[in-house]
Amino acid sequence: MSETTLVAPAPPNHPPNARPPGPKGHPIYGVLWEFHADPVAFQERIVGTYGDIARFRFFHLPVYLLANPDDIRTVLADPEGAFVKGMALDGFRPLVGKGLLLNEGDSHRRQRRMMQPAFHRQRVAGYGEVMLEEAQRVSAKWAAAVASGRAQVDMDTEMNRLTLTIAARTLFGAGITDTEASDVAEAMSAFTQWYHQSTHPMGALLQALPTEATRSFKAAKKKLGAVVDRMIKARREGGDTGDILSMLVFARDAEGDGTPGTIGGGMSNEHVHDEAITLLVAGHETTGATLAWAWALLARHPEVATRLRAELDAVLGDRAPTVEDAPKLDYARNVFAEALRLYPSATALPRQAVKPVVLGGYTVPKGAIVMCAAWACHHDPRFWDDPQAFRPERWTAEGKATRPKFAFFPFGGGARVCIGEAFAWMEGTLLLATLARQWSASVAPGHTVVPEALFTVRPKGGLPMVLAPRV
Ligand code: HEM
Structure with missing residues (x-):
């Protein structure tokens, strides 16, 4: 047809x-x-x-x-x-500046061309190692919590923290300190609050007023900006550390962009700064929310959860997944696809x-x-x-x-299609496979799951779930 x-x-x-x-x-x-x-x-x-x-x-x-x-x-x-x-x-502009999400015309084409290598399949496979490590860390944390009698988690928060840690680690490598990582997390949560205010019918007015959301947005932006600038300076002085930020700092393009601060034909510090923040913002809550929905859907459909686990058992036996397993985990990928269909972030x-x-x-x-x-x-x-x-x-x-x-x-289309699409499919598949192999989760008694569209579509009031280790 x-x-x-x-x-x-x-x-x-x-x-x-x-x-x-x-x-x-x-x-x-x-x-x-x-x-x-x-x-x-x-x-x-x-x-x-x-x-x-x-x-x-x-x-x-x-x-x-x-x-x-x-x-x-x-x-x-x-x-x-x-x-x-x-x-x-426009609501995004104070957040992502000239970053790829809102950039236009020749400048967008040039930035996209310079950033594309960081998202090639081969590179994404490398990020897969970080995804697996962080998923195992969450699993170990859940095991400790369940052992001490705390089996209830907010799955929306858990998945968002996990994808934010992965976004920060792939962007900044190992060079990020714990304090800086928590500054990044704090900034992201202030951004979400502020963004919702910015889409309010009186958004422009609210943004001009010193509301709580605007104040914490500005403070968070400053703190996050300082983390990003320190990292850019370190790469400019110390060289390539193999992370996405290094790729942005050392990307070269024959055209040059004529911006003061441009080195050779590369990006200005301002551009690198805005692209780094764009990748953090665009690259975590979307995948985090989709994974939270996947958990909610699996809880409501035990027959799907059973099929998923059958695939995990067949492909993995009793070992944890590796990056090479990703193409074989068709059903896990389809669970993620179906969550994206039913609850598209945008x-x-x-x-x-x-x-x-x-x-x-x-x-x-x-x-x-x-x-x-x-x-x-x-x-x-x-x-x-x-x-x-x-x-x-x-x-x-x-x-x-x-x-x-x-x-x-769910990822748009045409020249502005999501640059992180392959990253997101890999992340969705590997995180689901790692965690669903070891855990099942049911929605906490008395809680009703309702979607709410803010920055992305997330479960309203969070997603309290009770964890049970898979026996
Ligand atoms: C399930 C996860 C994700 C979903 C649903 C998603 C969705 C989208 C959508 C719909 C767009 C296009 C917006 C438009 O055309 O107006 C977009 C663009 C973008 N996304 Fe994603 N995204 C996801 C993951 C990621 C990840 C992991 C990254 C980075 C690591 C990322 C970075 C970006 C960037 C930079 C753009 C702007 C691209 C451009 O305009 O050239 N996204 N995303």
Whole structure:
């Protein structure tokens, strides 16, 4: 079956000034409040009511929500150069500066080219050793806690700490002190709080006020910045230590970027600084949240947990996994894929149009925001049989071939696709394999698991789980 046969044929083009249907919202702020209160419920309601393309306003700004994989491909693959991140992700800017996530145009292309070698498959295999070591450390910590009668953990926090430690170790190598590591952790938690405030309808105002979240954001940014700057200085003076930061510091590109401080054709200290913070921010909470969801889903579906353990037993016997095992752990990878489908970290991917573009037969004007509705596509019955069901079995080659490519895009697509995608698949597979081989976990009695979309989609109020060693 062709990639697009499951999608309704494109509607006829409407006159240039025709608008897709959508909610009117409040006369002044449009639907921004409803969106901010619960972005997932909002997306479900709008796509459920208006279909593949809907239009609404955030204050004066027109926003188009897209739930058709063909339109999403047009936006993310962007063959005509019609989209930028623009103001669509402004909330991130004070955090990641000129880092890859928000950089645009030639500067983005150049930075991406220089950073790509750090994410080649071979390098990622090397990071796999760090992933395995840290997973074993968590397992040992759980064993000690259970032995002393403390079998309950917050799995969301556990997985986020684990992925943050891995992000910090692969970025900074062994050179990070314990105090610096806890400064990094503190900064990340302050960033999450602050980010949520920044997406508030009154975000710009709140950011200008000395609120608690803004104060701790600024303090955390300063502390983290000092850690990063110390590390950059150490690499410039002491040479390559084999970590990702060294690759950023010593990356070379014939073009040069003309920024003061650029050495040879490499990155300025400012660029390295922003890329390092971007990698910490983008590279841990996403994987951490997906792993937390995988645990919650395994707890609710014991038959899947049994199949996962059968694969682990068959591939590993009674030894711990190695990096070489990763390609053989298909079911573990599919559990991770299914968690990404049901709970995509980025529930919608926004862009801003820099010229008029036809989407869904309507002309989207220059300046409008478009949002690619990942949550809706990942749960759309047109592409997924029994879409709410947690079914790792659906990830067969045949299953993949019958779905449109952009029915599943947890890592985005096109030139801006996640640079850490291979890292995340390796991490998800190896951490699940290491921990699920030794542990099972059930949701704490009386707790109901509910998703909440903040920076990523995480279990609201955490994920209390009771650990049990596998016998
Ligand atoms: C399950 C884990 C992850 C998910 C779901 C995820 C998701 C995404 C998505 C959706 C984008 C594209 C955003 C857009 O187009 O607007 C993105 C970009 C990015 N991600 Fe990831 N990510 C994950 C893991 C990682 C890791 C492990 C790293 C780094 C080690 C990373 C670093 C980045 C960077 C730097 C970008 C910007 C790329 C660019 O614009 O060129 N991500 N990620």
